[in-house]
Amino acid sequence: MKSKALLVAFLLLGALLLTPNAKASPTNLSGYTICVDAGHGGKDPGAVGYVVEKDVNLAIALKVAKVLEKDGAKVVLTRDGDYFVTLSGRVKIANSNNCDIFISIHANSGPSSASGFEVYHYYTSSRGKTLATYVDEEIGKLIPLRNRGVKSAGFYVIKYTRMPAILIETGFVTNSNDASIISDESYQWRYAYAVLHGVQRYFGVPVHDPVPTVENIRFADHGSYFRVVLDMSERASYHVYYTAYSNGYHLVIQVDNAQLADLGWPVYNGWYYTHTGSDTAPVIYATQSGSTVLIVVELNSPYRPYSDFTLSNPDRIVVDIYP
Numbered sequence: 266m267k268s269k270a271l272l273v274a275f276l277l278l279g280a281l282l283l284t285p286n287a288k289a290s291p292t293n294l295s296g297y298t299i300c301v302d303a304g305h306g307g308k309d310p311g312a313v314g315y316v317v318e319k320d321v322n323l324a325i326a327l328k329v330a331k332v333l334e335k336d337g338a339k340v341v342l343t344r345d346g347d348y349f350v351t352l353s354g355r356v357k358i359a360n361s362n363n364c365d366i367f368i369s370i371h372a373n374s375g376p377s378s379a380s381g382f383e384v385y386h387y388y389t390s391s392r393g394k395t396l397a398t399y400v401d402e403e404i405g406k407l408i409p410l411r412n413r414g415v416k417s418a419g420f421y422v423i424k425y426t427r428m429p430a431i432l433i434e435t436g437f438v439t440n441s442n443d444a445s446i447i448s449d450e451s452y453q454w455r456y457a458y459a460v461l462h463g464v465q466r467y468f469g470v471p472v473h474d475p476v477p478t479v480e481n482i483r484f485a486d487h488g489s490y491f492r493v494v495l496d497m498s499e500r501a502s503y504h505v506y507y508t509a510y511s512n513g514y515h516l517v518i519q520v521d522n523a524q525l526a527d528l529g530w531p532v533y534n535g536w537y538y539t540h541t542g543s544d545t546a547p548v549i550y551a552t553q554s555g556s557t558v559l560i561v562v563e564l565n566s567p568y569r570p571y572s573d574f575t576l577s578n579p580d581r582i583v584v585d586i587y588p
């Protein structure tokens with residue numbers, strides 16, 4: 266495509282579609298490093314009751330890590346499998362990575378009547394107490410167990426880590442109802458979202474669940490069809506439609522309540538663009554406008570038929586355009 270025609274196309278895009286806003290304001294956890302510590306592991310099972318503590322701790326910790334990462338945080342795990350890490354080894358990992366906060370995941374044991382969750386901070390840490398308070402409140406909103414409240418203690422990992430640190434006792438492995446909740450996959454995700462919300466409050470970020478992100482846009486001309494693939498961080502709602510302009514035809518993929526990652530493409534007037542080398546769809550443009558992501562595929566002939574579908578795990582939006 267010639268550069269003058271490209272410029273005209275950009276002007277039309279800018280004028281006829283939404284006003285682009287490529288730079289979103291910082292409303293997530295990007296820039297923060299968070300250490301997530303799954304208690305026990307390997308030769309150390311932790312408390313044993315209806316379930317084994319080390320297994321539940323790891324399952325919840327990995328989900329906590331996942332949702333924090335989805336909201337932009339950098340996550341450092343002290344363990345990501347069933348192996349033993351010393352307490353001093355855990356502290357070393359958190360301190361040497363200069364983590365901003367430290368979150369340890371444990372489960373409790375006691376008499377069979379004992380039930381509920383509680384969140385610890387180190388005695389003299391006021392920022393730890395603030396973080397513990399927020400996380401405790403958020404767990405209380407999502408988990409149907411007794412809230413035993415915020416407590417202080419001198420546990421090794423919250424004492425020797427140099428950043429605000431909390432230790433969550435998610436429930437009692439020795440109570441059958443608690444054990445069924447902390448070992449349940451969907452409740453484990455609820456713990457993860459509760460921790461996310463507490464951390465967002467701690468850092469002054471509006472409480473929200475992770476926003477689906479268009480992480481990458483791929484394309485290929487397969488001859489009989491031209492395929493556009495959006496790699497999503499998670500499933501999002503979208504729709505596909507055509508728009509016609511005086512000098513061309515565009516297929517628009519509109520992804521709602523989403524954000525656009527840095528595509529690494531050239532940018533003009535707030536729009537990423539790339540030349541595809543295909544005669545069917547020579548240029549693809551992409552921008553974020555508010556909470557909408559627009560992907561515009563320029564076409565060489567009007568109203569080509571298309572099909573679209575989603576693939577999950579990994580979540581993808583696939584649009585095939587037929588010449």
Ligand code: ZN
Nearest residue numbers: 304311371372
């Ligand atoms: Zn423990």
